[in-house]
Amino acid sequence: MSARILLSAIAIGLTVASEPSGTLLALEPLAQRIxxxxxxxxxxxxxxxxxxDMACETLLPGNALSTNFFFMHRCQVMPGGGVGHHFHNQCEEMFIIFDGEAEFTVDGRTSALKGTIGAPVRMGHSHAIYNPADKPVEFMNINVTAVKGKYDAFNLGDPRVGVAKDPVPVFMTMRLDRNLLRPIPGYRGGQGTARYRRALxxxxxxxxxxxxxxxLLPEGASEGRHRHTGVEEIYYVLNGDGEVSVERETARIHKGDAVPVLLNQTHSFRNNESRDLELMIVGIAAEKGALDTVEVK
Structure with a gap:
């Protein structure tokens, strides 16, 4: 898809490409936006x-949403590879690993963490990741800017190889652990009992x-139809298969898919398969603190 290719060289250390028109992918059919x-x-x-090295694709570009979302990358960190130590002063970022172990650094302090786990990094805080293992690590990078489309980076020239490590991280982490989820019957007016947690x-x-x-949606469960007037979301499928509806469109979804949902778009998710449908949901507000949910019958 041409709109996605425009940002294929975005901020993983390559030349940053811009969106010349800013045309939202919402103009395309749902199946093509995923x-x-x-x-x-x-x-x-x-x-x-x-x-x-890393090996990456742009899973969603900045024009997937109208808010200050900049990119979602899906990657493998190769053995001996990673992201060197750097700052962003105009954007926030989060590295996530889905398997294996990697060395996360924030503000010059490093800890070895096992997936699935992420480390959110605020503006103005240095960060890096390194894979010391002998096999690739499954990786995601999410970036949100302070100003729409404005990216910056300041490299420190430090790959963080062979550095001292703290046994307990001294920075924020996000663990996506099913054992931490709590049951919610009829989640957002949906069917069955979902399991949910706000991780960040x-x-x-x-x-x-x-x-x-x-x-997490077990077999036969759903997240009911709802919309947000002030928040856009990306639903990333961690595991399983299912079905998404956005406005009047419906599409099948599978592990590794990312579904963008714009302001005021009525949406719902359903698990009509035998395996659990597990989702990570990234929410980005149009204005700081403008959070809302409107259930739609």
Whole structure:
């Protein structure tokens, strides 16, 4: 899809491409707006003076939403690879690993963390990640800017190889652990009993990035129809298969898919398969603190 390719060289240490028209992907059919994880589309590169390679694709570009979302990358961090130590002063970022173990650094302090886990990083705080193992680590990077489309980076020239590590991280982390979810019957007016947890709250972020939620829908369960007047969302499928409805369109979704939902779009998710449908939901507000949910009958 041409709109997605426009940001194929975005901020992983490559030249940052801009959106010349700013045309929202919402003009395209739902099935085409959904990002699909496809390792065949990954491109190898080095990021912010890293010691070794990552292989990445742009799962969703900045024009997937109208808010200050900038990108969602899906990657593999190769053995000896990662993202070198750097700052952003105009955007916030979160590295997530879905398996294995990687060395996360925030503000010069490093800890080895096991997936699935993420580390949100506020504006003006240095960060890096390194894979010391002998096999790739499944990785995601999410970036939200203070001003729509305005990206910055300051590299420190440090790949963070062989550094001292704290046994307990001294920075914020986000663990997506099913054992932490709590049951909610009829979630947002849906069927069955969902399991839910807010993994990161608005207070974590300085930008309009508002939350990260963890949602699990067992067989036959659904998240009911609802909309947000002040928040846009990305639903990322961690595991399973299911069905999404946005306004009057419906599409099948699978592990590794990312579904963008714009302001005021009525949406719902349903698990009509035998395996659990597990979702990570990234919420970005149009204005700081403008959070709302309107259930739609």
């Amino acid at each position: 990002g699909h994880t496809d390792p065949g589309k990954y491109r190898r590169s080095r990021s912010h003076d890293s010691a070794g 709250s608005p207070e974590v972020f300085l930008t309009n990035w508002s939350y990260v939620d963890h949602l």
